[in-house]
Every structure is written in C-alpha cells, then in structure tokens.
Amino acid sequence: MANQKIIEQKQAVVNEITDKLKDSASYVLFEYRGLTVGETNELRRALRESNSEFKVYKNTLTKRALESINIDLNEHLNGPKAIAFGKDEISAVKTLSDFAKKHKALEIKAGVVNGDVVDSAKLAELASIPSREGLLTMLASGLMGTVRDLSICLDLYGEQLEK
Numbered sequence: 671m672a673n674q675k676i677i678e679q680k681q682a683v684v685n686e687i688t689d690k691l692k693d694s695a696s697y698v699l700f701e702y703r704g705l706t707v708g709e710t711n712e713l714r715r716a717l718r719e720s721n722s723e724f725k726v727y728k729n730t731l732t733k734r735a736l737e738s739i740n741i742d743l744n745e746h747l748n749g750p751k752a753i754a755f756g757k758d759e760i761s762a763v764k765t766l767s768d769f770a771k772k773h774k775a776l777e778i779k780a781g782v783v784n785g786d787v788v789d790s791a792k793l794a795e796l797a798s799i800p801s802r803e804g805l806l807t808m809l810a811s812g813l814m815g816t817v818r819d820l821s822i823c824l825d826l827y828g829e830q831l832e833k
Contacts, residue, residue, distance in 0.1 A: 680731060687727055687735035687753075694755040696762055696783040698793060699743060702726075702752050704775030713769050713776070717754060722762035724754040741787060746780045759783050760796060767797030 691697060702710065717723055729747040736743055756762030763781065770776040778790050788796070800808070 683727065683731050684734045684738070687725075687732055688738050690725070690753075690755050691735060691739055691741070691782075694757065694762075695759045696756040696781060698754045698756075698762055698766055698781035699746050699751050699779045700724075700754065700766060700770075701750065701777040701779060702775070703750055705773060709773055709775075713766075713773075716765050716769060717762065720756075720761040720765045721758070722754055722756040722765060724752050724762075726750070726752045741782055741785075743780055743782070743787065751779065760799060763793050764797045764799075767794060 702713075705713070714724065729751065732751075732753065733744055733747055754762040754766055763783070766776065766778055770778060778793055780787065780789050781793050782788070783793075783796065799805075
C-alpha cells in the first residue's frame, strides 16, 4: 500500500514535468551547485521577469518525463541539475547566459529549443541574439535611414528643378 502511494506521487511529478516541457518553447538544463541562496533567489527573480521559471527535480523523474516526449538528454542528467522553462525560444536561454557571466557557479549544459536538442555552444549562440525589442529597434533605425536619405535626395532634386 505504501509503495503504491510512492509510485503515484512519483507519477504525479513526472506528469508535472511532462506538462511543463510540453508548454515550454525552450528548456535548459544547468548546474547550480555553488550558488548561494541569495543568488538562487536572484536567478528565480530574473527568470520570472523574463516569463520563465526554473525547477529542480530528481534526474530519474526528469528522464522519464523526457522519454515520454521522445527527447534524449540522458547524458546531461548526472549530478544535480535544474531545468529552466521558457515560454518563448530565447528568454530563458538569454537570462541564464547573462546570469552565468556574473556567477561562474552556474553552468549551462544543454537544452531544447523548438523541439531540437542543442548543446551549450548553440545555447550561447542563441543567447547572443538581440532581444525582440532590440531587433525591432535595428529595423526601425534602418528604415528611418532609408527614408531620411530619400528625403534628402528629393529635396536636392526639388532645388535643382527650381534652378
């Protein structure tokens, strides 16, 4: 009877992990050993601000959840790991990467972005992409430069016609 209860509790956790994995556009496995409680709270806050979160689960339960959605990250699930779940493809990756630059104890291992397993090098590359707002600003400034140049040309052409 007690064993059945334990199995049901573990299955509930596996179901929770599976639901979070399915609802996330990206998730990242990372090592957090060496972070203080204050640093961990700071990381949670930063992730929350980027519409992401992280959880710590037993590796065996995480493996079962990953197997249920046909993702293989078993080689990265040894030792204490946490999972950051992101609602979009980049936010969790970018937040973890920025945090890891300031706190050497945090080490990004691997992740999944849009269903594709990616290693830490690819995650670092994704983290270097400017934010959506940054990309929109670049686009707007490029368009403004073109409009400005067109305006100058038309003004010069108008002056030339007047002469």
